[in-house]
Amino acid sequence: MFRNNYDNDSVTFSPQGRIFQVEYAQEAVKQGSVVVGLVSKTHAVLVALKRNAEELSSYQKKVIAIDDHLGLSLAGLASDARVLSNFMKQQSLASKMTYGRPIPVERIVGMIGDRAQTNTQQYGRRPYGVGLLVAGIDELGPHLFEFQPSGMTQEMLACAIGARSQMARTYLERHLDEFAECDRDELLKHGLRALKESLAQDKELTVDNTSVGVVGSTSTDGKKKLENFKLYDGQEIAPLLEASLETTGTTEGETAGDAMETDS
Amino acid sequence: MASLMSDTAAHSDALGYSFSKSIPNPTSHSSGPRQHSFYPYTDNGGSTLGITGSTFAILAGDTRSTSGYNINTRHAPKVFRIGADDPSSRIVLSVVGFAADGNALKERLDTIVKMYRYQHGKAMSVKACAQRLSTILYSKRFFPYYVHAILGGMDEDGKGALYSYDPVGSYEREQCRAAGAAASLIMPFLDNQVNYKNQHVPGSGEGHALQQRQVTDLSQDTVQGLVRDAFTSAVERHIEVGDGLQMMIITKEGVQEIFEPLKRD
Amino acid sequence: MNHFPQAWGRPRDDIYGPYDSSHLHSSLPQSHTQSPAVTGTSVLGVKFKDGVVIAADNLASYGSLARFTDVKRLRTFAGTSVIGFGGDVSDMQYLDRLLQSLDIRENYSSHGHSLNAKNLHTYLAKIFYKRRSDFNPLWNNVLVAGLDDEGKPFLSQADLLGTTFSAPTLATGFGAHLAQPLLRRLVPHDEGSVKDVTREMAIDAVKECMKVLFYRDARSSDRYSIAVVTKEGEIEMKEDEKLEGQSWAFADMIRGYGTQVN
Secondary structure, eight states: OSTTOOOTTTOOTTSSSOOOOHHHHHHHHSSSSSSSEOOSSSHHHEEEOBBSTTSSBBBBBEEEETTTTTTEEEEEEEHHHHHHHHHHHHHHHHHHHSSHHHHHHHHHHHHHHHHHHTTSSSOOOOOOOOOEEEEEEEEEEEEEEEEEEOOOEESSSSSESSSTTTHHHHHHHHHHHHHHTTHHHHHHHHHHHHHHSOOTOOOOOOOEEEEEEEEEEEEEEEEEEEEEEEEEEEGGGGGHHHHHHOSSSEEEEEETTTOOOOOO | OOOHHHHHHHHHHHHOSSSOOOOOOHHHHHHHOOOOOOOOOOOOOOEEEEOOOOSSSEEEEEEOOETTEEEEEEEOEEEEEETEEEEEEEEEEEEEEHHHHHHHHHHHHHHHHHHHHHHHHOOOOOHHHHHHHHHHHHTTSOOOOEEEEEEEEEOOOEEEEEEEEOOOEEEEEEEEEEETTTTHHHHHHHHHSOOTTTTTOSSSSSSGGBOOOOOOOOOOOHHHHHHHHHHHHHHOOOOOOSEEEEEEEEOOOOOOOOEOOOOOO | OOOOOTTTSSSHHHHOOOOTTTTTTTTTTOOOSSOOSSEOEEEEEEEEETTTEEEEEEEEEEETTEEEEEOOOOEEETTEEEEEEEEHHHHHHHHHHHHHHHHHHHHOOOOSEEEEEEHHHHHHHHHHHHHHHOOOOOOOEEEEEEOOSSSSSSEEEETTTOEEEEEEEEEEEEHHHHHHHHHTTTTTTTGGGGGGOOOOHHHHHHHHHHHHHHOOOOOOOOOEEEEEEETOOOOOEEEEEOOOOOOOOGGSSTTSSTTTOO
C-alpha cells in the first residue's frame, strides 16, 4: 500500500530528509501536459499543450489570465491551479485598489509560494498538486517565475514543466542566448518550437491543443506602453502556429543570420 | 468578575469593601445618549446628466469639485468607465454628491465587473450591471453611499441604455436624467427638449384637443448640443457647477471621452 | 485585618467609599474621537515644471494655545515623497508610524519596487475613508507631494472623510481661503500652466503665502518647514525656516497691536 512509513503525511521527514508527500505532489506536476515559458527584454510568453481527457470532451484550460499585467500556465491538477489563480486575482485587484498600482510579479508569486509552503508544514493538509509558470510585467520589466508544490518559487529566463518537458528544456537551453533580444513574434516562435520538441511522435500542434499567453511592453520614443496579457485560444492560434512552422531562418532578414534553427 | 461582585454584595458590610455598590455618576448617565459631532458626509457639488438615443448613450458631468464656497479643484471628473481593461466594455458610471463615496462606489462596481468577466469569460451586460449596482447601493441602506448615480451603456439590442439611481438603490431605466446640484435646473430643460413636454402641434386645437408634439429619435449631434446647452445654462445659475465639461459618448464602436471648457467664475 | 481573606489588600469602604463600578458596564455606545485635540494649521503645495514645493508651519496648537512650537508637520516617505499634515497631531504621528512600517515592509523582501507619491496618496485616502466609515476618523487634512508613475510632478489632497482631489496648487485649512487665490495666480490655465512655473517662482509664492497666513491666521507661527521634491526624485527639506520680510510698520499706529498696549 505505502511505499514506506514516512509518506502518510506532509509533516514527517524520512530518515533521509525527504518529505514524500511533497515529492508525490511533484509527480503530479510531471503527469500534467507540458507548458513552456520564456522572457525577452520586453515580453514574457507562455505556451501550453492542452489535452482532452477523451475524444468527446473539451480541452482543458492551461493558460489563465490573472490581470492586465499578469497570467499563468499550469501543469498538474487544474482544480488546484484554479484555486490559486482565484487567490492571485483577488490579491492583484486588492493591490490595485489600495495602492493604485499593479502588484509586482515577485510579490504575488511570493504569496502563493507562502501558501503552498504552509501546506507542507501542517498536519492534515496536502500540498498543491500543480506547478505553475507565472508570466507578468512590472516596473522592472517582464518576468517569468516557476512555482512548485513544495512552495519553491524562482525567477527563470526560460522554463518548461510537465510531461516530457525535458525535450523542451533542451531546446530552451540551446537557444537561451537568443531570447533576450527577441521581439514579441520571435519569442512566440521560440516558445512554440520548444513546445513542439516535447510532443509525442504522432502528435502535432493544432489550433485545438495549443494555448498561448503573451504580456509585455512596447516603447515608442522612450515611453513604455503596457501590452495587456493576451490569451490566444482556438482559431486565434492559427497564424502563430503558421509562423512558427516556417522552418530554418526567422522571417526577418536582419536576424536571419544567427537565429537559424539548428535542427535537433 | 460578575460572580465575585454578586457574592460580595451581600457581605459587603461585613467585608468592609464592595464592588457592587456604585456611586451614580450624574454627568455620564443623566445626559442620555451623546450626540455624535462627527458627520461622515460632505457635498462636493457638481452636476451630471445622461441622455440616450437609439444607437448611443451620452453621460456628462462638470469637473468642478467644491467644499462649501471653496473650489477644491477645477478638474475632478465624475464620469467613469467601468471594466475598462476589457476593450469590449461599454459601461459608464457617473456619480455626483459625496465624492469619496462616489469613488468607493465606482471602484467597487469596477471590481465586480472585472471579476464577472474573469469568472464568466464574457463582459457583463448593462442590464445585469444595473441590477448589481442597485444591490450594492441597497447593501448600505442604513449608511448609504451619498451619491446620485447614473449608469449608461449599450443594451443587448444595440440600443443606448440609461439607468438612474437614488442613494439607496431604487433604479429605473430612462430616456434621460439629470442629477446633482443643478438637477432641478437641467431636468425641466431635458423634459422639454428630449421628451417634448409642453410642446404641442401648432393649430391642433385648444384645451383637450391640443396635441402633444410627437417624440422623435434624436441624433448624436443634437444630443451633444443639448448637453452643452444644459451645462452652459447651469453654470450661469449654479455656483457649484463649472470649470469643465466631461462627456462620455457610448456607441457600439466604443466609448469616446471629450473634455470642453466651461466658465470658471 | 479581618477574617475574610477576599477583603485583604482591597480598598476599604469606610475609608474610600464604595467601589464605583459604573465604568464596568457603561450604558453608552462606544464612541471615538469626535474632535481633534492638538492641531496643526494650513499646508500649502505648488507644482512647478520640475517638481513640487510643499510647506507647513512648525506649530501645534491646543485650542487657542500655541502648545508646541517645534513640531515638524512635513514627513518624508521612502525618500521620494513628502506628506504635509494638517489637523490632529497625534493622528499625524499614528499615520507616520503606519507609513514607516509600510515602507519597511515594501523594501524588505523585494528589490527595485517602491511606492511613489501617487500610490501613497491612494493608500492614505483608503485609510481615511475606512476610518470615517467606521465612525473613527483620523482627523487630518493632508497634501501628498512627489512624482507619479510617469515621473511627473504629483500633488494631491486627502482629508478625514476620504475625499480626494488634485490640482496644480493646493492649500488646506485657512490656506484654502487665504493662500489658494494667491497661488492660483501662478497657474492661470491650471495644469497647462505648470510648465511655465519655475522652481523659484513656486518657492517665492509659497513663502509669500506663508507670510500672509501668519498675518491673518491666529493659529499660525513664523517658523515653518518647506520641502522641494524634484523630478530626479530628490527631496530638499528645510525644517527650521523663519518668515522673512515681514512688515509690521502699520501696527505702530494701531492700538492693541505690537508694543502699544493701551
